[in-house]
Structure formats: structure tokens, C-alpha cells
Amino acid sequence: xxxxxxxxxxxxxxxxxxxxxxxxxxxxxxxxxxxxxxxxxxxxxxxxxxxxxxxxxxxxxxxxxxxxxxxxxxxxxxxxxxxxxxxxxxxxxxxxxxxxxxxxxxxxxxxxxxxxxxxxxxxxxxxxxxxxxxxxxxxxxxxxxxxxxxxxxxxxxxxxxxxxxxxxxxxxxxxxxxxxxxxxxxxxxxxxxxxxxxxxxxxxxxxxxxxxxxxxxxxxxxxxxxxxxxxxxxxxxxxxxxxxxxxxxxxxxxxxxxxxxxxxxxxxxxxxxxxxxxxxxxxxxxxxxxxxxxxxxxxxxxxxxxxxxxxxx
Amino acid sequence: xxxxxxxxxxxxxxxxxxxxxxxxxxxxxxxxxxxxxxxxxxxxxxxxxxxxxxxxxxxxxxxxxxxxxxxxxxxxxxxxxxxxxxxxxxxxxxxxxxxxxxxxxxxxxxxxxxxxxxxxxxxxxxxxxxxxxxxxxxxxxxxxxxxxxxxxxxxxxxxxxxxxxxxxxxxxxxxxxxxxxxxxxxxxxxxxxxxxxxxxxxxxxxxxxxxxxxxxxxxxxxxxxxxxxxxxxxxxxxxxxxxxxxxxxxxxxxxxxxxxxxxxxxxxxxxxxxxxxxxxxxxxxxxxxxxxxxxxxxxxxxxxxxxxxxxxxxxxxxxxxxxxxxxxxxxxxxxxxxxxxxxxxxxxxxxxxxxxxxxxxxxxxxxxxxxxxxxxxxxxxxxxxxxxxxxxxxxxxxxxx
Numbered sequence: 001x002x003x004x005x006x007x008x009x010x011x012x013x014x015x016x017x018x019x020x021x022x023x024x025x026x027x028x029x030x031x032x033x034x035x036x037x038x039x040x041x042x043x044x045x046x047x048x049x050x051x052x053x054x055x056x057x058x059x060x061x062x063x064x065x066x067x068x069x070x071x072x073x074x075x076x077x078x079x080x081x082x083x084x085x086x087x088x089x090x091x092x093x094x095x096x097x098x099x100x101x102x103x104x105x106x107x108x109x110x111x112x113x114x115x116x117x118x119x120x121x122x123x124x125x126x127x128x129x130x131x132x133x134x135x136x137x138x139x140x141x142x143x144x145x146x147x148x149x150x151x152x153x154x155x156x157x158x159x160x161x162x163x164x165x166x167x168x169x170x171x172x173x174x175x176x177x178x179x180x181x182x183x184x185x186x187x188x189x190x191x192x193x194x195x196x197x198x199x200x201x202x203x204x205x206x207x208x209x210x211x212x213x214x215x216x217x218x219x220x221x222x223x224x225x226x227x228x229x230x231x232x233x234x235x236x237x238x239x240x241x242x243x244x245x246x247x248x249x250x251x252x253x254x255x256x257x258x259x260x261x262x263x264x265x266x267x268x269x270x271x272x273x274x275x276x277x278x279x280x281x282x283x284x285x286x287x288x289x290x291x292x293x294x295x296x297x298x299x300x301x302x303x304x305x306x307x308x309x310x311x312x313x
Numbered sequence: 314x315x316x317x318x319x320x321x322x323x324x325x326x327x328x329x330x331x332x333x334x335x336x337x338x339x340x341x342x343x344x345x346x347x348x349x350x351x352x353x354x355x356x357x358x359x360x361x362x363x364x365x366x367x368x369x370x371x372x373x374x375x376x377x378x379x380x381x382x383x384x385x386x387x388x389x390x391x392x393x394x395x396x397x398x399x400x401x402x403x404x405x406x407x408x409x410x411x412x413x414x415x416x417x418x419x420x421x422x423x424x425x426x427x428x429x430x431x432x433x434x435x436x437x438x439x440x441x442x443x444x445x446x447x448x449x450x451x452x453x454x455x456x457x458x459x460x461x462x463x464x465x466x467x468x469x470x471x472x473x474x475x476x477x478x479x480x481x482x483x484x485x486x487x488x489x490x491x492x493x494x495x496x497x498x499x500x501x502x503x504x505x506x507x508x509x510x511x512x513x514x515x516x517x518x519x520x521x522x523x524x525x526x527x528x529x530x531x532x533x534x535x536x537x538x539x540x541x542x543x544x545x546x547x548x549x550x551x552x553x554x555x556x557x558x559x560x561x562x563x564x565x566x567x568x569x570x571x572x573x574x575x576x577x578x579x580x581x582x583x584x585x586x587x588x589x590x591x592x593x594x595x596x597x598x599x600x601x602x603x604x605x606x607x608x609x610x611x612x613x614x615x616x617x618x619x620x621x622x623x624x625x626x627x628x629x630x631x632x633x634x635x636x637x638x639x640x641x642x643x644x645x646x647x648x649x650x651x652x653x654x655x656x657x658x659x660x661x662x663x664x665x666x667x668x669x670x671x672x673x674x675x676x677x678x679x680x681x682x683x684x685x686x687x688x689x690x691x692x693x694x695x696x697x698x699x700x701x702x703x704x705x706x707x708x709x710x711x712x713x714x
Binding site for chain 2: 061062063064142145146147148149164165166167168169170171172175254255256257258259260262272275276277278
């Protein structure tokens with residue numbers, strides 16, 4: 001009887017020690033995560049809440065006070081033609097960049113997957129345009145596309161392709177296309193590397209078997225490469241859209257949103273409203289609306305594309 | 314005692330010159346340590362208010378007339394009437410440089426130098442075409458027509474949403490009698506016949522400008538003149554880059570900006586730049602005054618102004634005679650051009666700060682480049698000059714509301 005009692009006590013004791021250990025483990029885990037949580041709260045949540053608060057005030061210049069104006073800034077933003085045209089440009093911007101970067105990145109990844117002399121060098125070299133600082137990219141392209149001594153205009157005129165130098169940033173249509181192309185040039189290497197990494201883990205046997213069955217290159221690409229890369233392209237579609245729509249530096253440095261408002265996307269409009277127009281609260285309201293649009297996009301993307309992805313798998 | 318100076322003069326030679334002066338001051342004043350931090354004009358409108366809000370703003374901050382009101386609104390700019398009066402007694406400020414900083418009963422900035430627009434041109438292009446530099450608008454239009462040839466544009470004019478475009482447009486407004494932005498009662502009067510005419514004339518000149526000029530800032534215009542692609546441009550100064558890229562002072566012409574028949578003399582946009590004192594600590598303020606006095610001393614002032622030779626011009630009568638200004642090698646080489654710029658500065662003005670009246674709210678107009686945006690409505694969105702100016706009036710009213 002005593003033995004049973006003792007054993008029960010020991011068992012209870014062990015359970016208690018385990019519980020304490022588990023609790024200690026949990027506490028330790030929380031403690032380890034805490035610095036990061038505090039950092040995120042300070043750098044993301046606080047500015048976010050601050051922006052939401054500002055959007056209900058009428059603050060002009062940063063650092064000055066403002067009174068509560070309710071939904072006035074939201075009303076102004078949603079009734080402003082500038083907001084809707086900038087949103088339209090942002091969508092065009094994402095689509096333009098998405099299509100161009102995807103096509104170029106796929107081509108580049110397929111080439112880099114093939115065995116050829118200097119392949120290792122090419123795989124490293126292709127990253128160059130992505131690692132170069134944005135301001136350098138902008139200076140290079142502005143210089144190359146300039147009408148006073150720019151190499152591209154020089155070649156176009158010398159080869160009689162155009163009669164006189166082209167002002168690439170001079171008209172609304174060409175400026176938008178030029179900025180999209182320059183941004184795509186900058187970002188496609190990252191997509192290339194990710195796609196290439198995905199391609200390299202596709203078993204070679206699949207291609208060999210398909211070849212034996214008489215599949216053409218296009219059929220192999222369509223029926224093996226693309227389906228195998230779907231998980232990667234799914235993530236790239238989501239992350240790439242969010243990255244792309246938030247691009248500000250390239251546009252601002254190249255055109256400042258002009259000529260006119262031809263390259264004014266929502267991030268440029270927000271900056272311009274806050275720091276050029278001294279309407280910090282109005283800019284905050286646009287930011288909040290922009291954030292909600294992005295959240296809506298993420299929700300739709302995960303719901304519809306995520307579901308179709310699961311069905312295929 | 315530590316004093317922090319923020320300025321937006323980024324080129325290394327300017328920073329180096331200030332450091333030389335600061336080192337000299339610090340050595341002579343062991344109780345004060347002045348340090349400089351370089352900012353840039355594109356960010357300072359955001360950064361300085363943020364620094365004020367965070368309580369870590371500098372003690373001294375470089376400024377231009379339409380930047381001072383932005384910082385003054387935050388309540389940290391100190392009146393400097395006493396030091397300005399003291400320096401004026403010794404060195405005699407040109408009245409036009411004090412006016413833009415005088416309002417609400419005080420002077421808010423100590424002017425340090427002036428920058429003015431001039432018409433810069435390549436003499437060889439004019440000689441080749443057999444014409445003289447224009448003085449009237451009719452001559453100007455004919456000149457740009459004649460000078461536009463293969464591989465050469467008659468003029469380089471910007472159309473960017475940028476301060477440079479504000480400035481070139483205002484040059485034409487001044488030279489058609491549309492320099493006053495506000496009437497005596499403080500009402501905005503941008504929409505008037507003279508402004509519309511100035512915009513129409515800009516449009517005519519612009520036809521002879523390079524196709525990428527809608528994206529230009531100051532640098533592209535200079536490059537265009539220096540490469541010989543543009544026969545003339547409106548610019549503060551081109552001497553430094555011209556000397557590096559071309560180097561022949563005999564081919565660089567400078568003249569006043571041609572005027573229309575509505576006015577009887579040429580005018581130009583001018584920015585009397587200055588220093589604001591942001592510290593309210595009396596001891597620090599006195600230390601800042603000592604530093605300012607040091608900068609204005611003969612011998613030092615010329616070196617201070619020639620931190621960018623051929624761009625910055627003296628703001629005092631004594632400063633304009635200072636040997637340390639005229640003995641700078643670049644000023645010596647381009648003396649004729651610098652004398653031309655000084656002559657042009659005699660009739661310099663700035664929107665919102667004309668006619669002896671000051672309207673600090675103009676800062677909100679210039680910060681958004683609303684003059685340039687109005688011009689873009691005409692040049693890029695094909696509005697008529699009248700429609701564009703009407704749009705500009707409404708946009709400006711909204712900005713200052």
C-alpha cells in the first residue's frame with residue numbers, strides 16, 4: 001500500500017516537474033521572442049496606429065498640432081480624381097512590371113539552366129542590376145536616355161531609327177513605359193534567381209521521360225516546368241505585387257511623378273501630399289485606404305488563387 | 314558649448330570650405346565647438362520639421378525665404394534683429410536681402426549670400442548665327458528660332474514639376490510685369506493678363522527646347538549648355554561645371570533676362586539665402602552670434618561666399634568689395650561673368666516677397682511647385698495658357714487655405 005502511495009507520489013511529482021519544465025520552456029520561448037515583438041510593435045504597429053490617428057486630424061506639417069475632423073480626409077481622398085487616377089496608374093504599374101519581369105525572368109532562368117561555358121559567371125553577373133543602389137540605377141538610365149549626349153539617343157539617331165533625339169521622360173506615355181522598363185530591368189534578376197532555384201530541383205528524369213515519349217521543348221516547359229514552379233510563382237505573385245505596388249524610389253528619382261502626373265502612383269501621391277503639399281493627415285488617410293486595398297488584394301489572392309492551387313495539388 | 318549647424322550645400326568643396334572656416338573659429342574660440350552636418354534640399358522640408366518635433370533640431374540652419382516660414386510655424390526660429398542691425402552697421406546689407414525675412418515685427422534670418430538667375434549663352438553660337446544677345450522678347454524669340462539648328466536647340470527650358478521650372482517661369486512673369494503674387498490686401502492675384510502672356514511666351518520658347526526638358530532640373534540644363542546642345546539657358550550659374558567641361562571664359566556669355574514691352578527693365582528671380590538660429594538657450598544663441606560675426610569678418614566672408622565661386626554672391630556692400638571674394642581663382646578667371654551676375658542681382662525678386670510686402674504662406678505654393686504644375690497643364694495637358702493659369706489660381710488658393 002505504502003509502495004503504491006509512494007509510486008503515485010513520485011508520478012505526481014514527475015508530472016509536476018514536467019509541467020514546470022514545460023511552463024519554463026514556454027516562458028523562455030516568449031522571452032526569446034519578446035525583443036523581436038517589441039521591435040515590431042515599435043517600428044510597425046506604432047507608426048501604423050499613429051498614421052490611423054493622424055488620418056482623423058487635420059495636421060499639415062509634421063510636428064504641428066491638429067484638430068479632430070472625423071472622416072473629412074477620407075471623404076476628400078475618395079472624392080479626389082487624383083486618388084483614383086493614381087490608383088489606376090498603380091494597377092497599371094503592377095501589371096506592367098509583373099508581365100515584363102515574369103517574361104524576362106523566365107527566359108533568363110531557362111537560359112541559365114542550360115549547360116554552357118561561363119554559366120556560373122553568368123548566374124552571378126545577372127544579379128548586378130539588382131544589387132546596384134537605386135540612385136545609381138537612376139543616374140545611369142537618365143544619362144543613357146538623355147538627349148544631350150545620351151548613348152541610346154545617339155544610337156537611335158545615328159542608325160536613322162528616329163530623325164531627332166527622343167525625350168523618353170518628356171511625354172506622359174513614354175515616361176510611364178520608360179520607368180516601368182527601368183524598374184523591371186532592376187528587379188527581374190531577383191525573380192530569375194528564385195525561378196532558377198525552383199527549376200534546379202525539378203527531377204531531370206521527368207524531362208528525360210517526357211523526351212522519350214516524344215514531348216517537344218514547349219510541351220516539356222508547359223507540362224513539367226510550369227506546374228512544378230507553381231508554388232514558387234504563387235508566392236512570387238503575392239510578394240511581387242506587394243513589392244511592386246509600393247515602389248517609390250525609382251519613380252521619384254526618375255520623374256518625380258511627372259511629367260504632369262503621368263507617373264504618379266499612389267506611393268508618390270502620398271509622399272507628395274504629405275511632404276510637398278504639407279497635408280500630413282490627408283496623406284495618412286490615403287495611406288490607410290491604400291493599406292486596406294492591399295489587405296483586400298491579399299485576402300482575394302489567398303482565397304481564390306490559394307484554393308485553385310490546393311485543388312490542383 | 315556645442316553648436317550644431319545644418320546646411321544643404323552638399324558638394325564636397327563647399328563642405329570642405331565650411332570645415333576650414335569652422336576649424337579656424339573653433340581654434341580661436343576654445344569654449345565653443347561648432348560642427349556641421351550636411352543635409353539636402355530635397356529632404357530638408359521633411360527632415361527639419363521631424364527633427365524639431367523630436368527635439369533634436371540643429372542650433373543653426375541654412376535657409377531660403379520660402380523655407381523660413383515652414384520652420385517658423387513650428388515655433389523654434391529666433392528673431393535676429395539685433396545681430397542683423399549690428400552686421401548692417403558694419404558691412405551694410407543690400408536692402409533687398411533683408412526684406413524677404415522681415416515680417417511679424419522681426420527679422421528671422423541672417424542673410425549670407427544671394428543667388429540670381431541670368432541668361433547664360435554660348436557666344437560662339439551667337440557669332441556663328443550673326444546675332445547679338447536679345448534684350449526684348451521679340452529679339453529673344455527670333456534668336457531661339459535662328460539658333461535652333463541641327464544638333465543645337467535655341468534654348469533649354471525645363472517643364473518639370475520642380476523648383477527649377479518655378480524659377481524659369483517666374484523669370485518670364487517678372488519680365489512681363491506679373492511679379493506680384495498678392496495684392497496689397499493679401500489676395501492671391503496669380504490669374505491676371507500679364508501672367509497669361511508670360512505663360513504663352515514660355516510656350517513659344519519651349520518649342521525650341523530639347524524633348525527631354527519636361528524632366529529637367531538644374532544639372533541637365535547646365536549639361537545642355539556645356540555640351541553646346543543648347544545655345545542658351547536660364548540658370549543661377551554655370552561657371553563651376555562649365556570651367557571643368559569647357560574651360561574657355563571667352564565663349565561663356567551672361568546677360569540679363571530679356572523683358573517684354575510691358576516693363577522697362579529686366580528683372581530676375583533672386584534667392585537671398587541665410588542662416589536661421591533655432592536655439593532658444595541664451596548662452597547658445599550668443600555663441601551662434603559669435604560664429605556669425607566671425608563669418609562676416611573681412612577675409613572670412615569672401616571665403617565663405619566663394620564656397621561655390623560664381624554661384625553665391627555677396628549680400629553686403631563691404632562683402633562685394635572683399636578682396637578674398639575677388640581673389641578666388643575661378644572668380645578671377647570669370648570676372649566678367651560674375652560682374653554680369655552682380656549687375657543682374659540689382660533687380661532680383663522672389664514670388665511672395667515683392668513690393669515691400671511679405672506673404673510667408675507662399676511657402677505652401679513653392680513647396681508643391683504649383684507654378685511648374687500650372688505650366689505643365691499648358692505644355693503637357695494642352696490647356697490654353699488662360700485655362701492653365703485659372704487652374705493655377707485655384708490650386709494655389711487651395712494650398713494656402
